[in-house]
Amino acid sequence: MGSTHKPGQKKKQMTRIEFTSLLEINGKNNSRCAAMAKKRSVQGIDLLFNKRFMQAAALLLLFYFVILPYWEIIVAICFYAIFIYALLRSKSHETKRNEVLEKDIEEIDAMNGLDFEQYLGALFEEMGYMVKFTPASGDYGADLLLTKGNRTIAVQAKRYSSTVGVKAVQEASGAKGFYKTNEAWVVTNNSFTKNACNFAEKIQVRLIDRDQLINFIVRHKNKKLEKVMSPKAITPTVGENDKA
Structure with a gap:
């Protein structure tokens, strides 16, 4: 006697196979997405590193060709600027002090x-x-x-x-x-x-x-x-x- 199947049994078996295949396809897709994301992250890090490297190289070239040949002049200018600033500040302090010292006792009485x-x-x-x-x-x-x-x-x-x-x-x-x-x-x-x-x-x-x-x-x-x-x-x- 041939085998007998209950109604709907074959359809259920086909549905399980399709569901298993779908899970396998989703798993492969997720793996591909993860791999692509990892690849893009590595590429982003490489791009950032290259950008920082180019900036550092540009600063190094600027120092070597622009600043280094004239470092004595630049240092002299810096020292001169500091000296002028200190002189002006000292002069301002002296002027302010002289103005304060011009006060008489009546003006002192009105001070806080x-x-x-x-x-x-x-x-x-x-x-x-x-x-x-x-x-x-x-x-x-x-x-x-x-x-x-x-x-x-x-x-x-x-x-x-x-x-x-x-x-x-x-x-x-x-x-x-x-x-x-x-x-x-x-x-x-x-x-x-x-x-x-x-x-x-x-x-x-x-x-x-x-x-x-x-x-x-x-x-x-x-x-x-x-x-x-x-x-x-x-x-x-x-x-x-x-x-x-």
Whole structure:
């Protein structure tokens, strides 16, 4: 007897074969896509490498044929530019400092605290001190640090419209310990209370009040006037009656 098949059995077998073939075709296509993607990635890396190589070669040629033959001139120009920049900056700093030092005591009274510190810095520089400004906040009691020879000084600046009390003296003394200076000053455009003066004397803090500050200003202006005037201009003439 011949074999008997149930209805639809052959069709199911054909469907499985077709499905298996389809999977094999998809697998081959995926492999080809992966290979093509890998090939393109390698080509992209090679192209990028070649581009970077060409750029490096162009820079090398530029250095060899353009910069290297004239390197002495280029270096000289660079040094000259740096020198001019430093000179202009120094001149600008000097001009600004001179403008600040032209202020009189009434103009100082109208300054804010930061401007007063800048003024004192310029004044002390003119008096021969090396000046360093402390940070605006967290200064530990000192607004300026002065150095002159073996002397180091912590300065507390107080631009006040009223008298300066004990607290400023305490701050200056604390700054002396923190910055390890050998002197501490409090400078104000006003005056000090009696308690502040007594306390400063006990702990050896120098107090510079309005009168002493004016004295510093006058000495500076007189010194500047002496530089401006020539020796011939200030030499007195001898009259006929003064001759021996």
